[in-house]
Amino acid sequence: xxxxxxxxxxxxxxxxxxxxxxxxxxxxxxxxxxxxxxxxxxxxxxxxxxxxxxxxxxxxxxxxxxxxxxxxxxxxxxxxxxxxxxxxxxxxxxxxxxxxxxxxxxxxxxxxxxxxxxxxxxxxxxxxxxxxxxxxxxxxxxxxxxxxxxxxxxxxxxxxxxxxxxxxxxxxxxxxxxxxxxxxxxxxxxxxxxxxxxxxxxxxxxxxxxxxxxxxxxxxxxxxxxxxxxxxxxxxxxxxxxxxxxxxxxxxxxxxxxxxxxxxxxxxxxxxxxxxxxxxxxxxxxxxxxxxxxxxxxxxxxxxxxxxxxxxxxxxxxxxxxxxxxxx
Numbered sequence: 043x044x045x046x047x048x049x050x051x052x053x054x055x056x057x058x059x060x061x062x063x064x065x066x067x068x069x070x071x072x073x074x075x076x077x078x079x080x081x082x083x084x085x086x087x088x089x090x091x092x093x094x095x096x097x098x099x100x101x102x103x104x105x106x107x108x109x110x111x112x113x114x115x116x117x118x119x120x121x122x123x124x125x126x127x128x129x130x131x132x133x134x135x136x137x138x139x140x141x142x143x144x145x146x147x148x149x150x151x152x153x154x155x156x157x158x159x160x161x162x163x164x165x166x167x168x169x170x171x172x173x174x175x176x177x178x179x180x181x182x183x184x185x186x187x188x189x190x191x192x193x194x195x196x197x198x199x200x201x202x203x204x205x206x207x208x209x210x211x212x213x214x215x216x217x218x219x220x221x222x223x224x225x226x227x228x229x230x231x232x233x234x235x236x237x238x239x240x241x242x243x244x245x246x247x248x249x250x251x252x253x254x255x256x257x258x259x260x261x262x263x264x265x266x267x268x269x270x271x272x273x274x275x276x277x278x279x280x281x282x283x284x285x286x287x288x289x290x291x292x293x294x295x296x297x298x299x300x301x302x303x304x305x306x307x308x309x310x311x312x313x314x315x316x317x318x319x320x321x322x323x324x325x326x327x328x329x330x331x332x333x334x335x336x337x338x339x340x341x342x343x344x345x346x347x348x349x350x351x352x353x354x355x356x357x358x359x360x361x362x363x364x365x366x367x368x369x370x
Contacts (some may be wrong), residue, residue: 059314071245089339107300117147146356149186156201
């Protein structure tokens with residue numbers, strides 16, 4: 043029997059992709075773009091709202107997690123986020139206790155936005171800190187400084203967020219053990235409910251990749267990277283965090299329920315540019331071409347959008363099932 047991608051049969055996660063960033067980082071291989079004028083983001087959000095309505099299941103399936111990712115969703119205007127959440131509530135059977143996450147960059151968060159996020163029903167905030175060392179942030183091409191991250195966290199607490207994730211990165215070219223230890227110390231002092239810690243991945247098409255090919259970038263050796271990883275695991279365990287997935291740890295009861303859907307082979311619906319879905323036994327993704335995406339959803343068509351099927355082979359599906367299960 044092939045796993046179905048909706049094991050419980052009555053719940054699903056919803057992913058919403060925002061592909062715009064104020065500035066794309068030098069290591070980033072995600073489907074995202076620099077900038078995005080107000081006109082461009084407005085057109086995209088209008089198309090996204092239409093897709094959200096079309097993609098909603100009409101079979102009684104309850105949506106129990108929502109994840110607004112990117113890109114940098116926090117660069118959107120407040121009314122964009124409010125319209126997205128209004129559409130989700132109108133079109134989806136949203137669980138009363140649904141986990142609703144938005145990703146953010148410290149450089150684009152304000153007290154006003156954070157209050158608006160909470161007012162719109164978003165109850166989990168993920169902040170892309172990466173490092174608390176300004177030299178490391180400069181190497182990565184981040185738009186924020188360490189002080190911005192600490193201030194963003196403080197504002198989030200004041201705004202009522204009691205479920206916050208901080209993203210960290212290690213194995214960065216030139217990063218020392220001391221810099222990594224200091225970042226871990228700063229994060230643990232803030233005491234977020236959830237911490238993600240990822241090693242740098244060299245992605246084709248990124249500035250880092252081109253510099254590496256041209257022998258202008260020296261990557262961290264495997265031994266140093268492994269040592270940094272285990273230092274994080276040990277420090278988090280000592281601080282009371284549960285290491286529940288390869289690169290994620292949380293305080294008891296604060297695991298990321300949406301990401302667990304990916305790792306536990308549960309169903310999810312992906313909306314927005316390039317977003318992937320796995321629902322009712324079918325795996326598919328949206329086009330990654332921005333013009334094509336906007337053109338279809340701005341046309342007023344009420345038919346299902348053209349989707350790209352993925353992995354229709356049962357043997358391959360079992361491989362995905364085993365690989366994702368190993369992450370936990």
